[in-house]
Amino acid sequence: MASKVLQRVNERLLEENPAEHQLFDIILITTDSWQQQQSFSIINSTRRHGLEVSRFCFSKEEDFIESLMQNNVQLFLTTDGNEALQATQQGVPSALLDKNSASCPSEQLRVLFCEDAIIQPHAGSTAASQKSAQSFLAQLGQIRQKFGMFNSPVCFTLVTSRGGKDSCCSTLKSLRALGVSVDEAYCLGGAPRGPILSLLRPHLLLSDGFGQLDG
Template structure:
């Protein structure tokens, strides 16, 4: 059983052009704890991400009030107990000023179907099993952890690891990699509409192995899908944890780049 409720407090996005991001309620709120200054749940690890998405939308609309290429956020709840707290999630988004367009209530068995039905471009969760299930069905899924809570809220940071880049002519790709390519292209179009300096949307490339030629190849692959990066780092086999701690990306697009050492 799946139900979708529109948030009447925010203006609905044009779904033909918006980039739809679904975030689980467990990632966005700590539903067992309330704010000290009111009956609202405290922000969880995805809280800075939603604030950063909102900053991008604000800047795009400042440039063009008719802009339709915007982030559209769906809050998804699959936990039966949390679904009984639906009014709490709705009032909490209002309390924190978060622009969540819709609230989706789904069973654990049907959540992937609801992602596909609602044309979700990227699914954000703290549950590794949920991320795996969604990726298996072709929905780009990103896993957040406790480090995500320290990400900046004023700038959306996207990190591309070399393994995530789909090179032209590289042969068949899985549906999840095709979804990553589509998402990257959409982000690139957004970036082109924003100012070049002090942008609320920042792209970084990290190559894990090889030298400058490998890095240049990765840059060209990104440009082929409309993405021009702000910074590029060639680790040449060096540990990856220090650079990830420094960059603190919200979205880490990768087939294997993580905070762990090789």
């Protein structure tokens, strides 16, 4: 579960520096009417499972973007591509959660950058969302830099599926310009990326909102 892994990153950051302030702040937002009726049970359930959720937001479906704005959400995590697109269009960067990541437990936060998400402008991307996305990427890079090469609680992986090694190198340079150094890079040269994704099993797939980087 992504929230558990994010908590582990926070724990490791505090182990490195008890005064660390650059921590993940987890907010649970739901638009499901049934879940809202069970709000007390949901809150108790998260605590029972040891999930450190700082805030709970029970919003109407038509108001969930406003909830993101009011809570100053810097990255919206969802398994729903339509919700991700709506958030992106309003300038809130989004990432898709791997629905199956819970079946492959790991104490390391695995973040996957896809070529399509990084190089190609997305139809739903806006200047605001791209600027916010790049700001968040820079913050992720800063967090990764707080740890050494080995035994880090965060792992960045880049997968490029077209353009060959030149495209891969260009993307790596663009990421490094933002202070993001990847731990692994795969240049597929036109091969389908499904098989490698099934092996990598990332917690976060950075897609909508992470439009064209300046390289």
